[in-house]
Amino acid sequence: MELIFFTEQLLNGLLVGGYYLLIALGLSLIFSLGGIVNLSHGAFYALGAYGAVMMTDQIGFFGSLVASPVLVGLLGIAFERYLLKPFYEKDPILGLLLTFGLSMVAEQIIRMTWGSTPLQFTIPIEFKGQIMMGDFIYSRYRMLMLAVVLLVLAGLWWLLHKTAFGRVVRAGTQRPDMVAVLGIELNRYMTSVVVLGVGLAALAGVLMAPLAGVHPAMGAEIMTAAFVVVVIGGLGSFWGVVLAAALVGVCRGVTTYFYPPASEASMYVLMMLVLLLRPRGLLGERIERFE
């Protein structure tokens, strides 16, 4: 009996890891290529959720699942052009301070626009209810989330590994100087990467909006977990982030099962262990300019 419940928590943890993954992948991409720790990533997640709340009445949940990330992605163009760009070649601490400040400004703008009170938003009617598999219970909506996450994962993998765009991004992560010598301007690619990254964060925001409160601090709440996932996974590694997200999800699920007060702290312990044993993260590649 115990084993069944433990397995259930394990599988649920994997699912929970799925939505850290959407945020962490974008964070990792922006860091890997631009060398910028985007601490304002959580703000785009929150904007995605607020966008969904605003648009669902007009275009439905599935409409906003597409429209909200696209709009936030467009916002990402301005974000990259006017805020991130001047900091690519500078000390990483400057970019960190900039995006940290921006995250506070964004949270306060959200608070001034929509107020602090959580906004109402519920699961689309088609996905209410549960699926029973033997002793296991799954919410239909979380199955939908899982499907979206897997779809995005497949799409992103294809983009990074099977297209010319992906080859430049991966090469640019490793040897930006060589890419420049070959006559490819990385800045243009950086715009696309930021749009993709913040769009993914917004998508995660839309997916979480029916489950957790839509409130100004929601971005800050998820940011630390996403950051931990990136550090554990290691820079420049697609699968590292995927593995880390799953690990963090499972680690929190299992800790909740045995000792809930430590559930939030457990991921930091995991991060500490990983950093002690593998300072570059689980699957982190050796990137010369960060060494």
Place this chain on the structure above:
Amino acid sequence: MKDVSQSRRRLVMAGSAVGAISAMGFPAIVKAQSDKIRIGHLTPLTGFLGPLGEYGTMGIKQALDEVNKAGGVMGRQLELITEDSVNPATAASKAQRMFERDGVTCLLGEINSAAGLAISQVAARNQKIFINTGGNSDELRGKSCNKFMFHLECANSMYVNTCGRALLQQGMVKGKKWYFLTADYAFGHDLTRVARNFLAAQGGEVVGEDKVPTDATDYSAYLLKIRQAKPDVVISNLAGTQITSFMKQYSEYGLPFSVAGFGFDTALAWGAGADSFVGTWPVPWHHDINSPTSKAFVAEFVKRYGKPPENQAWGDHVVLKIVAQAMTETKSTDTMKLIDYFEKGAQFDILKGRKGYFRSWDHQLMQEMYTMSPKKKGAAKDKWDFLQLGASVPSANESLEIIAPTRQENNCTL
């Protein structure tokens, strides 16, 4: 390799410096005018209690305008200084600054019990009054009570006894199995302790308790544990935005167990929406209360802010009216005279059926409370109207003190 660790260390250092700056926060209003009576208002405007602090601020601003429009206090206008209390440490340093630099006559507000404790210690050191409008812990009225602290907010025991009475009537206590979800900080621990005593005294049984970190957003792991434990009643002793997320995900998983909670704020149920709101909950005030002064407050609030007030807006609104009344009646802003006025059992219109008064030995405001449960499907007039207000507890013919903790339960020596 050396470079890696160095740049990583610099990142960590910069990160912690940034964190320290954000913890300091920023003052909202700083003005210097000596003829006005200054009053300090500290409440969390950010973080998981931020939604409640925002309502509190709206409520107290309305009260300020009403008092000043009616001529102020002793012919002097009131001036309010509102700041985000952030956390216990920041709340304490801001409280000290308000006394020292701004010269406030008293401090009002707070929601977080731990921050309330910190503020009360600063106020006592400065020999100034602090009236707590949102911290529920019994401990604040018991072991940690002091001469300078008063409580407009109801104590955890009052919440438990109010909701407990409804649960007893529904047959959800005697011989029933309860599973607690407890907010993992001072407030939650205190609330579950009181609730456990209530349950034991009434012949119920605890089958589980999970302490939930305040920044938890995903409840699926807890819901799976609850499903495994098969309780009769799931008790939410959560706080702030935790309650919203819990309600949404409880309805997502469609578990068959009854739900009740002893900690509640209306704004959080509004955030969850009619689809997700379940269970029986206690509340100190609600905008449907049928009293003329309450209706006038609600009408003016709706006119100003375009939405009905919730219980924290009520608390911070009423507290300023109480202070204004006390200063007017005693013709003084002197701390000792005000304390004396409160302790002698002055009555206040607190926008409920019956008036309230501070109990002399623990400074707790004696007052009616209410229970909330979902309205029938389709009965809601608007998106705020899906909560059914229950009868007042204690009922009209009972003493207001019967829901409050006794000296034996929660002793305080002032």
